[in-house]
Amino acid sequence: MRMPLLLTLCAATVAFAIPVGGTLYIKTKDAPLLKEAKSKAATLRKLQPGDRVVWMGVSEKDKDFHQVEIDGKKGFVLRGDLTPNKPQAELDSGSGKPMSAAAFASSGAATKGPFGPSHASYQGDPAATQAAAELIYLEELNKAKATPEALAKKDKELNGR
Numbered sequence: 001m002r003m004p005l006l007l008t009l010c011a012a013t014v015a016f017a018i019p020v021g022g023t024l025y026i027k028t029k030d031a032p033l034l035k036e037a038k039s040k041a042a043t044l045r046k047l048q049p050g051d052r053v054v055w056m057g058v059s060e061k062d063k064d065f066h067q068v069e070i071d072g073k074k075g076f077v078l079r080g081d082l083t084p085n086k087p088q089a090e091l092d093s094g095s096g097k098p099m100s101a102a103a104f105a106s107s108g109a110a111t112k113g114p115f116g117p118s119h120a121s122y123q124g125d126p127a128a129t130q131a132a133a134e135l136i137y138l139e140e141l142n143k144a145k146a147t148p149e150a151l152a153k154k155d156k157e158l159n160g161r
Contacts, residue, residue: 017084018055018084020055020056020057021054021055021056022054022055023052023053023054023055024052024053024054024055024068024082024083024084025049025050025051025052025053025082025083025084025085025086025087026047026048026049026050026051026053026077026081026082026083027049027081027082027083027087028047028049028080028081029048029049030046030047030048031046031047031048031077031078031081032044032045032046032047032077033045033046033047033068033070033073033075033076033077034065034075034076034077035075035076036076037059037061037062037065037067037076038061038062038065041076044073044075045073045075047070047077047081049087050086050087051070052070052086053068053069053070053077053082054068054069054070055067055068055082056068056069056074058079059076063079064078064079065077065078065079066078066079066082068082088148
């Protein structure tokens, strides 16, 4: 019986497997940086996907909140708003230029959630079905073209780097 408890405790402590002072990224659009570790606390600022934060640890008051620091400002964010992986840049389907994670999140791409393959016929509305098909196509196109190599090549073409 001790082994499952020990495994559970170990898994909880290495959720991000980074030390205090390590780097995490915001993965949610308009994630609130809160003054306190509670959902109704005052919002210090809104964080965007790809924002880099310094992880200061889990709140002692509520384990769902983690203390972070960004631009010298300390506050709390929900655990679900954090990721250890830097978000990959998306390619704009029109220009082929890389987009920041914040720009991609603002582009309407968040609406693609309900338009997965299981929703190919969205509530019988032909216009919505067409929009769903286009979003699925663009998502697959971005997946195919947005390799690290392709992004580096495009960045070099556009910025000479």
